[in-house]
Structures are given as C-alpha cells and as structure tokens.
Amino acid sequence: MxxxxxxxxxxxxxxxxxxxxxxxxxxxxxxxxGFNLIGGGVFLLFGAVARRGAAAGFGGDPVPQALVITGIxxxxxxxxxxxxxxxxxxxxxxQATLASDE
Amino acid sequence: MPSSATPGGFLLVLAIVLPVMGLLLALFLxxxxxxxxxxxxxxxxxxxxxxxxxxxxxxxxVLQYFVGGxxxxxxxxxxxxxxxxxxxxxxxxxxxxxxLFARAQFPTLPNSETRAPLVFWTxxxxxxxxxxxxxxxxxxxxxxxxLELLTFAAVPLVCLDGRAETLSAALRYLLFALLxxxxxxxxxVLLYGAYGTLDxxxxxxxxxxEPAAWAALSLMTAGLLAKAALYPLHLWLPPAHAGAPxxxxxxxSGLVVKAPFFLVIRLWFDVMPRLPDHAAAQVLGIxxxxxxxxxxxxxxxxxxxxxxxxxxxxxxxxYLFLIFPLAAGAQTGHxxxxxxxTGGVLQAISHAFAKAAMFMAAGLVYExxxxxxxxxxxxxGRALPITMFAxxxxxxxxMGLPPSGGFVAKAMLLTAAVGEGQWWWALVxxxxxLLAGGYVFRVLARALADPNDTLTLVADISRTRQAVVLAVAxxxxxxxxxxxxxxxxxxxxxxxxxVMGFK
Numbered sequence: 001m002x003x004x005x006x007x008x009x010x011x012x013x014x015x016x017x018x019x020x021x022x023x024x025x026x027x028x029x030x031x032x033x034g035f036n037l038i039g040g041g042v043f044l045l046f047g048a049v050a051r052r053g054a055a056a057g058f059g060g061d062p063v064p065q066a067l068v069i070t071g072i073x074x075x076x077x078x079x080x081x082x083x084x085x086x087x088x089x090x091x092x093x094x095q096a097t098l099a100s101d102e
Numbered sequence: 103m104p105s106s107a108t109p110g111g112f113l114l115v116l117a118i119v120l121p122v123m124g125l126l127l128a129l130f131l132x133x134x135x136x137x138x139x140x141x142x143x144x145x146x147x148x149x150x151x152x153x154x155x156x157x158x159x160x161x162x163x164v165l166q167y168f169v170g171g172x173x174x175x176x177x178x179x180x181x182x183x184x185x186x187x188x189x190x191x192x193x194x195x196x197x198x199x200x201x202l203f204a205r206a207q208f209p210t211l212p213n214s215e216t217r218a219p220l221v222f223w224t225x226x227x228x229x230x231x232x233x234x235x236x237x238x239x240x241x242x243x244x245x246x247x248x249l250e251l252l253t254f255a256a257v258p259l260v261c262l263d264g265r266a267e268t269l270s271a272a273l274r275y276l277l278f279a280l281l282x283x284x285x286x287x288x289x290x291v292l293l294y295g296a297y298g299t300l301d302x303x304x305x306x307x308x309x310x311x312e313p314a315a316w317a318a319l320s321l322m323t324a325g326l327l328a329k330a331a332l333y334p335l336h337l338w339l340p341p342a343h344a345g346a347p348x349x350x351x352x353x354x355s356g357l358v359v360k361a362p363f364f365l366v367i368r369l370w371f372d373v374m375p376r377l378p379d380h381a382a383a384q385v386l387g388i389x390x391x392x393x394x395x396x397x398x399x400x401x402x403x404x405x406x407x408x409x410x411x412x413x414x415x416x417x418x419x420x421y422l423f424l425i426f427p428l429a430a431g432a433q434t435g436h437x438x439x440x441x442x443x444t445g446g447v448l449q450a451i452s453h454a455f456a457k458a459a460m461f462m463a464a465g466l467v468y469e470x471x472x473x474x475x476x477x478x479x480x481x482x483g484r485a486l487p488i489t490m491f492a493x494x495x496x497x498x499x500x501m502g503l504p505p506s507g508g509f510v511a512k513a514m515l516l517t518a519a520v521g522e523g524q525w526w527w528a529l530v531x532x533x534x535x536l537l538a539g540g541y542v543f544r545v546l547a548r549a550l551a552d553p554n555d556t557l558t559l560v561a562d563i564s565r566t567r568q569a570v571v572l573a574v575a576x577x578x579x580x581x582x583x584x585x586x587x588x589x590x591x592x593x594x595x596x597x598x599x600x601v602m603g604f605k
Contacts, residue, residue, distance in 0.1 A: 015288065022281055031277050038284045042291060049295040063176075064294060067243050071287060074250045078280055081254060085261070085273045092266040098274055 007048035014041030028089075028098055032082045039075040043068050110157040111167030114180040114238050117150045117190060121231035128224050136223040137210045143227060144198040151194035155187035155591075164595040166240075174241070174301035181240040181302075183595025185447060189237045189364060192451050195577065196356055196458055197230050203462050203570045204349035218262050222350070228255035229353055236361045242290045242300040242373070245365060246283065249329070253279040256358045259350040260342045271341035278328050278338040282362070285325030289318035302372050309374050319377060322369055323386075329362035332423055333393035336416045343415060344408040348465020351408065355415045356458035360450050363422050370426060371596070387427030391530040393420030398537030402544065407464045407474040410541055411457070414500060417534060418453045421515065422446060424527055428518045440588030441521070445514030447592050452507025452581045456499035459575035463493040466567060472560040476545055481553030483546075488568040490549050495575035497542030499582075502535045507581025 018037030021030055050064040090096045124143035128136040157165050165182040172178070182190070204226075208219040232255055235248035257279070260272040294300055296314035309315050331339040343355050370377075397417030404410040425446030429439035466489045467482055468474045483490045499508030512531055519527040 022277075028273055028277065035277070035280045035284060038288075042284060042288050045288070045291045045295075049291055052295065064291070067294075070243070070247060074247060075284075077254065078250065078276075078283075081257065082273065082276050082280065085257075085269060085276060088261075088264070089266060089269045089273060092264075092269060098270050 004048045004051040007044055007051070011041040011044035011048065014038070014044065016041075026098070027096065028082070028086050029096060032079060032086070035082075036075065036079060039071070043071060046071070107168050107171075108161065108163070108166045110153070110161075110165050111180070113150060113154050113157065114165060114167045114182055115169070117147070117154060117234045118180075118231055118238065120147055120150060121227045121234065125224050125227040125231065128220075128227065132220070134210050136220045137205065137208070140201055140223040140227055141205070144194075144201050147230065148191075148194040148198055151187075151190040154182050155191050158182055158184055158187040158594055159591055162594060174304055175299035178244050179240040179301060179303075180238045181595075182238055184589075184591045184593060185364075185367070185595075186237040187594075188447065188451065188592060189360070190234060192454055193230065193233050193237070193357055196454060196574070197226065197353070199570055199574050200349050200352050200458065200462070201226065203352075203567055206564060206567055207347065207349060207465075221258065222262060222347075225255050225259050226349075226353065229259070229358065233357060233361055236364060240302050242293065242302065242305070244300075245368075246287055246290055249286065249361065249365065250283055252358060252361055253283065253329070256354055259354060260346045262347055262350060265345075267341070268345040271338070271345045275338045275342040278331075278335065282325040282328035285321045285328070286365075289320075289322035289325070292318040292321070302368065305373050306375060309377060311377055315374065315377060319369065319374055319382075323366055326362040326366045326369070327389070330359050330366070330419060330422075331416060332389055332419055333396055333416065334389070336393065336397070336419075339416055340409055340412040343412040343461075344406070348462055348468065351412075351461040351465070352458035355412065355461055356454040359415070359419060360422075360454060363419070363450060366423075367425070371429075383427045386423050387527060390420040390423035390426075391527065393417060393423070394530055394534040395537070398534055398541065401541045402537065404541075405476055407467060407476055407479070407545060408461070410476065410545065411460050411464055414460075414538065414541060415453075415457060417538070418449070418457070418500060421449045421453075421512065421531070421534070424515055424519075424531070427524060427527060428515065428522060439518070440593070441514045442518035443596075444587075444589045444592055445511045445518060447589075448507060448514065448581065448584070449511035452499050452511055452578050455574055455578035455581070456496035456506075456508060459492050459571050459578065460496040460500075462567075462571045462574065463489045463496070466563050466571065469561050470559045470563050471557075476548055479545065479548040480551040481549075481557035483549040485557055485559055486563060486568065488565070488572050489563070490546070492568070492572040492575035493549075494542070494546055495572075495579050497538070497546070499578040501538040501542060502531075503539075505579065505582035507578050507584075509582050510584055 015038050018034045018041060021034030025031060046064040046068040050061045086096055120143060124139050128139040167180045169178045208222045210219050232248055232252035239245040239248050257272050257276045260275055261268040292314050297305055297308045299305060328335040343351050346354060394417050397413050401410050401413035404413060425442055428442030464474060466486060470486055499506040502508045502512035516528050516531050
C-alpha cells in the first residue's frame, strides 16, 4: 500500500468519525469538534492528492498545499465563531445545549 | 469563451473590492461613520453592478478577468455571465433598499458608539462583498472561501440583539452551514485529485461520468442543500430568519439563501453539464416538491407573522430547485429547458424582492404593535395601509398571481413541466400556489378586519420607511411584465445556449 493510499484511507476514517459526531451528538461542543475532525480528514486528503504530483517527477504538487493553508485558516475562524456563540449562549442561559425544536 | 481578460473585466474586481473597502473603512472610522460609509458605498456598488450587466448584454458574451494576470489552471479567474449579472444587479438593488430601510432601526447616534449599528452596517457590506464573490467566482476553491465569508457575515446578523433564543438559532444555523461547507470542500478535493484543476470552464471539458466525479457532485450538492435550506435540511432556517431583526431577515431570506442555490446551478449546469442524469434530477425534484408542500402547510399553521414568512421561504426555495428536473441535462435534449431555466432564475429574483418586502413590512408591523401575533393584527391595515399593501403585493408574487414576477416564474416552470410531460411537477406548482394564497390571505384577512377594541400603536412608523418597502414590493410586481419566453440575457455564457433555443 502506498503512502498516498494510506493517507486517503485515514482521511476517510476521520471524515466518517467527524460526520458521525456532528450528526449524532446533541451537544454543540461535540458537533464543533466533529466539524474539526471532518476538516482534518479533508486536509489530509489534500495532502494525499498533493503526493500524486510526485508521480510526474516532482516532489509534490504545491497547489493543494496552498489550498490547505487557506482551508485551515477558514476552519479555524469557523471554530472560533462557533465557540464564541456557544460561550455567549452559556453565559446567558447557563447551559451549553441547543433548545429543541419548537 | 474568450481566453484572455475581456474589456471591462476590471469591473468584476471592483464589484468585490468596493464593499470590502467600505467595510474596512467603516470598521476603521468606527460606529459614528459606519452608516454613512455604507450608505455612500451603495450607489457606487449599484452603478458597478449595472455596468457589469450592461457589459455582458452589450458584448453578448461573458466578462472575464484573471487575477494577477495568471491564466487558469494556475491562476484564478473571475467571470460574469448573464445569470451572474442579473444576480449582481438584484443584490445591489436590494442591499441599497434594505440600507435605506435600516437607517431608522440602526441609527448611529452623534455622541455614543453603540455596537449593534456598527456590526449591522459592517456585516451588511460583508454580505454584499461575499455575495458578489460567489456570483463572480470561476474557481471552485475560491467559491468555497466566498461561501464561508458569506456564512461568517450572515450568522452574526441573526443574533444582533443578543437574546438567548437568537443566539441558539445562530449557532444552529452555523452548525448546518459548517457541515455544508466541509462537504463542499471534500467534493472540491476529489475534483482536484481527479482532474488537476478547479477552474469551472476547464473542469467542464474534463469531467466524465466516473466515481470520483459522481462522489464530488453528490457531496457538494448535499453540502449546498444544507446551506440553501432545502427540505429536509431546512430546520435551521425558520428560527434564524424569524429571530433576526427585520432588515437582517430581508437580507438572509432574500439574498443569502440564493448563493448556495446559485452554486448548485453552477455545479450542475456549468461544471458537469453532461453528468447529472434523469434520476438524480428527479431526486432533487422530489425534495423540492416536498419543500413546497410541507413548507406551505407549516406556514399556514403559524401564529406569528415572521415565522409564517420564514416557513414560506422554505416553500419558495422548493420552487427554485424544480429547475433541476425540468432543465438539467439540456444537452440530452430537453426542448423546454430554456423556459425552465428562465423561470427558475426569475423565481430566485422575484422571491428575493417579494420576500424582502414582506419581512420589512412584518418588521414595521412589529414596531408599530410591539408584537407580531397574527391573531392581534386586526385593524393594522387601516393604521399602516402602505405597509400592508406592500405585504399584499409581495404575497401576490409568492402565490403567482398575474401580474407579478412570481407569476411569470411559475408560469414558465409550469409550461416547461407540461411541455416535457412531467405533469406531476405542474400539479405541485399549482397546489403550492393555492397554499401560498391560503397563508397570505390569512394574514391579510386579519389585517383588514375591524378591531374589537381600538388598536394602540406603540410607535409611529415614518412614511419614508413604508415607501421603501412599497418600492421593493413594486419591483417584484414589475418583474411580471418581462416577456414570457426564454430570456436572452440569462442565456449569455451558457455552453448549451443554442440547445436551449437561443442563438
């Protein structure tokens, strides 16, 4: 098994775990962590895709790496925004849960 | 498709940069000037949008710009076709109208800096910049960033008042949006891995029906549906859109949900025009039909005006997605797809104006009465005649009564459904129109009834704000006078334009 395939499989596992946590867990904090797990999986897949440039005689394809850096920045800001909202909600209600649907 | 930047291509850069400059300037100068900066940016942005539309119309071709002079696949392109141009103008018009409307609600006081107005005016400019970036982006990863910027600007608009219920609505909105964007990003990686480019035009010639392309299409579509709130991923929309302040609701319901819809269109019609087959399009059609029926029935049962309007958005989003079973796969020969295409796009535009007018009208009603319970609306028609008239005009467009933009849109979707022998969609369109009539009349009947005891207004509503709402509703009405045939402007830049009955 080549390294790229291994990375690809790992990323699939991470995406699966994150998706499970995002959908199944009712607590927002776990959902946010789930989102980050999926993000990690996607970024790993970017890495696996970048390795494919090596087949053409290059050390790697630089474009996915540039995309990953942007993606990490975006995911970081998203997490910061979500955690801030959750903190405000906790300060106001004393609970860190989402009210059930009306 | 021109291979170099077209004359007027720099307009596309300006259309994105201008609101960003305004946003930075507003933040830098602080609360006292935020409103003035935003209001000053609006006419310039509107002129830019009209210039882009005129350029597309005049050259009968796409406007294109390569950022930094780098040509794809290495560089990133900005492109405006007919559909982008129409959405740019719609956005500029609505943002300007909402800005005029919001001046009384988010005033910047001379001697104190309050947070809500500063945040509102800067986020309004941020939403505008992000929407323009979505409409002009020609690179899938660039579009991902634009979509995320849009989410980050739209989510805080929901919880401007900082109450616990709006905070939880905003958080739920954000979680759905994050799921959507990460699925979109996953699809983007798969496409890059398989084809080595993310430029829409280059991809469209390379994509074939293989597992990677199918997986990418499904993941990205699912993610965008979560952001567009198509049934069954609509759960976040009603509390978020109903809880936001009225001008913010108008932006969210009128414009923000149209951006992911726009991207699904880009994906299905521009990136992979040959890929989606009949069955895939029918699945989207079934979701759309369920959204129309389910959203309308739930809207009928609401006690509060803003929630009713929010559920009506869930239903009207369904009409947008009827474009897929009726127009997708144009190259395999759908003779009516030109009608469905124009109808679907017109539905997006006329719903934007109608829904913005209705949310702003509901906001005025809320301010005047101090509540928005439908049961307590009796007599408001006499107290705020212009506002309720505008509400009714918006409602006409939702129902699809002539003359209104909603009528033309739904009539064209209906013609396409009958013409292609997919009569079941025609039935859904008609029943949806009846249900919309039901919920709009439920509000109007209460509003025009005689109050049992005298109606006490807790606030005076200025004529100017009512006039803005009426003007927005009138635009939705005037859209009803566009001719009932495939529109030439909307087909500019479409690879399948000749198939769609336009040369």
